[in-house]
Amino acid sequence: MSGLLSLRGLRVAFAGEGGAAMAVRGVDLELEGGEGLALVGESGSGKSATAKAILGLHDMSSTAVTGSVRFEGRELLELGEAELRSFRGRGASMVFQDPGTSFNPLLRMGEQVAEAFRSVAGLDRKAAREAALGLFSRLGIRDPVTRYAQYPHEFSGGMLQRMMILLALAGRPRLLVADEPTTALDVTVQAQVLLFLEELKEELGMAVLLVTHDMGIVAETSTRIAVMYAGRIVETGGTAEVLGSPAHPYTEALLEAMPRPGSRGTRLATILGLPPGVYEADSGCPFFPRCRHALASCMDGLPPSVEAGPGRKSACFRTHSLSLRGIA
Template sequence: MDHSPSPALNVRGLSVTFGTRQGPVPAVVDVDLDVAPGELVALLGESGSGKSVTARAVMGLSTGNASVTAEQIRLGDTDLLALPESEHRKLRGARMSLVFQDALSALNPVLSIGDQIGELFRTHRGMSRRQARAEAVNLLGQVGIPAPTRRVNDYPHQFSGGMRQRILIAMAIALRPELIIADEPTTALDVTVQAQILELLDSLRRELNMAVLLITHDLGVVSEVADRILVMYAGRIVESGTADDLLSRPGHPYTQALLRSVPQADTRGQELYAIPGSPPSPANQPSGCPFHPRCTWAVDECKTTRPLLTLLAGGRAAACHRTEEVLDAAVTG
């Protein structure tokens, strides 16, 4: 499954379980993922599928009641599992960054943007206040903030939602990290601004050769920018492959259903398709394939036996008892 001799991010067998009063609740189960330098990988799935929990576990930001286990989590040549928290903290921002979906709550309302960006350079690079401010101005220009020399003195509430998101991206790329994890970075933005933010991430990862893991529930968001897609359902990866393969010929009924849910110009005026039901609670998963209660392809085997993630031709993988039939239907349909 390796797509590069030395992935920027290499995760094997990642599981996250939350301790609750009702007992342990598995939120992420046995996830493998790689992101190569300069590659944009999308982690796709509905809310509650385990995407953000995966991101926080990789960053070392899991909450206190979370138990994180993995065979391997490596950032370049660094074994993150072997690092003490103090060393892990030094890597965050410097070699790996997280872009949150809610810029207003992620930014400090009482500090100017220049101070917030500058703090990264003062803390990690030992720069003077003047040097850090100059770097902040350069970064704001790089992410498309107009009149950066003037706006560097402004506060978060003086920027629009799209501009605040650009500022978060500026902070994420400030120290030229190897890896950026963008967690639903366009959720609260209108469609035009969404496209601009994605184009910005896409151009920056090419320009700086950064690995980007883009977490989203929106297939429409990833179709333009992703090199590969990992589809997540009920805490597990259920399909993976190149964006071209998955979008043109899905091999899992869940991916197929997500694609059907994307509004198309030629279906204007028709009722939009919605996947029936809702994702299962991590604390109460169905037997067999967790998707079977919502799946139009389900047979008796699906209700009793959970399908394993199986490698297919062309380096893609799917966890479905009827993958070949789903793939054939995508061709004939």
């Protein structure tokens, strides 16, 4: 089966006064058509920078994006701006964290939605209005004709985010990249939006790359998981397997830092220490200073990604000895 998306040695570096900020340091990742993959990791690990690189959304005047991003066999890093524009929306589409910033507050909601249908799906005015009204009905909005003429502030955050998702899907993309799509919403609304996303994924047969730092959300939405640490993927595998028995010490620590059911209100455990900064050069395993399983030899170069079971990989020098000891 040929992959939908393949990242190879992807690097993203932002030019800044302190030198190059190395946000993504060589990411390899595969996604099959129709697959749900969660990309998780601490804040600053490079999840958004990776997601934006897939859509060609970095400001190329100040950002170096290198390596390879192949989508249905086509190298996206070689596309020009016009080709990228037509790829976005039809090939892959992206939704962001804050629904409030995605709409123009001064334009009527119905017109914004219709405009998206016109530009992405190529519908004429009448068909676009029909499509927008249909979308309102699909979202359970009562009296769609009245609501069509209202402004974004008259809609709830959860409703705006669901609209964002549907708009992103107007061109029937094969891949939706959703970057923390529910973080700005309260917990009950989060669940509704995720369920909605799941329904659409099934209905359209599209792949979803869900960026999140919430391991609870991962368990409910994705069949595969990729764990990111300091600009690299340190572990990949089936969600149930990885959450059930992590192979990489960082994944193990992340899961321990997760709030448990019933622990509401108690203080969250955090992983001791800090990840290396974006300006720091590599020296040894990047997780070494925080790793409870580290040996002195873990400072000898970067750990390669190795098989850690069926369909699983882990970038740890000790993958095999730890799995024998039962961390995996």
